[in-house]
Structure formats: structure tokens, C-alpha cells
Amino acid sequence: MTFPALNHVAVTVRDVDVSGPWYRRLFGADPIADEHDDAAGYRHQVWLIAGGTLFGIHQHDSPAPDEKFSEHRVGLDHVGFGCASRAELQEWVTRLDELGIEHGGVVDADYGCGLSFRDPDGIALEFFALPG
Missing domain, CATH: 3.10.180.10 (2,3-Dihydroxybiphenyl 1,2-Dioxygenase, domain 1)
Structure with missing residues (x-):
């Protein structure tokens, strides 16, 4: 059985209104989705990038801790x-x-x-x- 390709990556950001424009500039494109899911408690924007991979940013309704990302914690490097x-x-x-x-x-x-x-x-x- 062949292991499947990576389909999507979603990262949590503090403020979609700050990170969204930054990623728009980086990717050179608008997101294919920009949704606020009240039931799930988050807003997300998603881009389709080369190779068919989706890249998303999520802002959860409960505020993120007031700290920068660190690859030294367990989780994403x-x-x-x-x-x-x-x-x-x-x-x-x-x-x-x-x-x-x-x-x-x-x-x-x-x-x-x-x-x-x-x-x-x-x-x-x-x-x-x-x-x-």
C-alpha cells in the first residue's frame, strides 16, 4: 500500500486579518475559501498551492496565547x-x-x-x- 501524498496543512494564527494579507502576498493569490464557522469556533482562509496541496490559516474564537510560535515546543517545527x-x-x-x-x-x-x-x-x- 502506497502512503498518500500530503493533502493539506493548516496552521493557527493569532489574527486572520493580519496573516491573511501576508499570505496573499506570499502566495500571490487570493484564498479559495474564507469562512467563519461559528459552530466549530474558528475562521479560516485556504489557498490551493502548486501540486494540489491546500494551505490554510485558522483563527480560533478562543484567543491564542500572547506568544510567538516556537519550534522548540511539541507540535509543528x-x-x-x-x-x-x-x-x-x-x-x-x-x-x-x-x-x-x-x-x-x-x-x-x-x-x-x-x-x-x-x-x-x-x-x-x-x-x-x-x-x-
């Missing part, structure tokens, strides 16, 4: 977006600079190279390319 090559990562360096998004530059390793950055709540994001 980071979200990685696949790139075809190191050259594509360099294009993302230029794009993040244009958007005013701080990043750590392209970092090379034996297993590939990555470009790390954070969203408004400090959630760790990365563009990553396998070697070759």
Missing part, C-alpha cells in the same frame, strides 16, 4: 515548500526581499538547500530543494 532547484531558491530570495520578508538566505547541506523565513506569528516556513 516548520512547513517546507518544495522547489525544483537552488536557482529557484535564489528567485525566492529576490521575491521575499521585494515583499520585505526577512529570511536567512539560502543554506546548503548534503541533503539539499533551504531558505528559511517566518510569518507574522513567527511560524517557521522554508523553501527547500533536494540536491542536484
Whole structure:
């Protein structure tokens, strides 16, 4: 039995009205869904990104703790977006600079190279390319 591909990722944000426009700029697109589910107690926005993966941001009706995201707590470490090559990562360096998004530059390793950055709540994001 083949393990299925990743279908979607949803991260909790403090304020959809802050994070939504930030992700709109990053993805270069409007979300395909922007809903407030009173029964479930949250609002979410969802984007369809390359490869058919859905990426969502959720704001729950009960307020999030007043703290930044930390990959040092149990749970999510980071979200990685696949790139075809190191050259594509360099294009993302230029794009993040244009958007005013701080990043750590392209970092090379034996297993590939990555470009790390954070969203408004400090959630760790990365563009990553396998070697070759």
C-alpha cells in the first residue's frame, strides 16, 4: 500500500486579518475559501498551492496565547515548500526581499538547500530543494 501524498496543512494564527494579507502576498493569490464557522469556533482562509496541496490559516474564537510560535515546543517545527532547484531558491530570495520578508538566505547541506523565513506569528516556513 502506497502512503498518500500530503493533502493539506493548516496552521493557527493569532489574527486572520493580519496573516491573511501576508499570505496573499506570499502566495500571490487570493484564498479559495474564507469562512467563519461559528459552530466549530474558528475562521479560516485556504489557498490551493502548486501540486494540489491546500494551505490554510485558522483563527480560533478562543484567543491564542500572547506568544510567538516556537519550534522548540511539541507540535509543528516548520512547513517546507518544495522547489525544483537552488536557482529557484535564489528567485525566492529576490521575491521575499521585494515583499520585505526577512529570511536567512539560502543554506546548503548534503541533503539539499533551504531558505528559511517566518510569518507574522513567527511560524517557521522554508523553501527547500533536494540536491542536484
